[in-house]
Amino acid sequence: MDLSQLFILQFVMFAEMAAGYYLCAMHVLKPSDRSVLSKMVINVLLPCNIIHSFNIEMNADVLQKFIQVLLISFGAQLLCTIVSKYAYNKLPHEQRSVLQYATVCSNAGFLGNAVAEGVYGAAGLLYCQIYLIPQRIVMWSAGVSYFAEQAEKGSALKTILKHPCIIALEIGLVRMALQIPVPAGIDSFLSGLGRCSTPMVMLFLGMILAEAGLKGMFTKPNLFFSFIRLILIPVLVLIPCVLLHLDPMAVGLSVLLAAMPAGTTTAVLAEQYHADVEFAANCIVLTTVLSIALLPVWVYVLNVIL
Numbered sequence: 001m002d003l004s005q006l007f008i009l010q011f012v013m014f015a016e017m018a019a020g021y022y023l024c025a026m027h028v029l030k031p032s033d034r035s036v037l038s039k040m041v042i043n044v045l046l047p048c049n050i051i052h053s054f055n056i057e058m059n060a061d062v063l064q065k066f067i068q069v070l071l072i073s074f075g076a077q078l079l080c081t082i083v084s085k086y087a088y089n090k091l092p093h094e095q096r097s098v099l100q101y102a103t104v105c106s107n108a109g110f111l112g113n114a115v116a117e118g119v120y121g122a123a124g125l126l127y128c129q130i131y132l133i134p135q136r137i138v139m140w141s142a143g144v145s146y147f148a149e150q151a152e153k154g155s156a157l158k159t160i161l162k163h164p165c166i167i168a169l170e171i172g173l174v175r176m177a178l179q180i181p182v183p184a185g186i187d188s189f190l191s192g193l194g195r196c197s198t199p200m201v202m203l204f205l206g207m208i209l210a211e212a213g214l215k216g217m218f219t220k221p222n223l224f225f226s227f228i229r230l231i232l233i234p235v236l237v238l239i240p241c242v243l244l245h246l247d248p249m250a251v252g253l254s255v256l257l258a259a260m261p262a263g264t265t266t267a268v269l270a271e272q273y274h275a276d277v278e279f280a281a282n283c284i285v286l287t288t289v290l291s292i293a294l295l296p297v298w299v300y301v302l303n304v305i306l
Helices: 004-025 033-053 060-086 093-104 111-139 142-147 153-161 164-178 184-195 197-212 220-243 248-258 265-272 277-305
Strands: none
Touching (some): 004 111, 004 197, 004 277, 033 111, 033 184, 033 197, 033 265, 060 220, 060 248, 093 111, 093 220, 093 265, 111 142, 142 265, 184 197, 197 265, 197 277, 220 248, 248 277, 265 277
């Protein structure tokens, strides 16, 4: 299992973040520019990425693993939702909403693709998209509701249903279910803009860190969340899968994706909904750094157990 691509990808992420840090530190970009960047990501780039990710061709050969990965993922998302409900109640809303969202939304949508391909090859990429279906549903429904908690219940529900990423999710699900062909030009358009989403998010994160600094990274809430995100959740996913003797590839892929760091969209939504965006940035950076050490450990553990 060659993990060199994983470390290359991690380097690229930090390099893009460093570029945002540099642009802000050198006053090429201002802190106020974050709002424009986050709106562009939420309203254009991420929706394109979501719709394009559902370009999956189903056949009988992948159906069994498809079902197992999908069921494991739904179970993992249910677990994450339960954890997010009870684990952070002592924190203020501005921080609690960040950790709740980061618990149900990992970085499996970006880093997970590279991990899946590096460990399981082309098949890993396919099953990674299957695994991400429940996460995308939860992160753009219940996940967004964590930030909208202070709004009126009725208006919050309307806001969630009208969210650009929710609309993109609905389009993507219909496209996958009906296997609707998309013209090459439109597919290239969606792919091209979708690929821009992660670099823009990392630039956004670097701008936040340039303003906030790194002093608040190693706090008790951040370390507690890192333990939950990178160790507890994948362990709780692994145990029942092993006891049920599920397919080793489906289990290994699901555990690795469950061990992803906090999703980078956490900081974007924190900016959009006026939560603690600096706290969100520190959570993302800390869990991403720790994942560099833990992901190879997880691969070794899975090799031994499976």
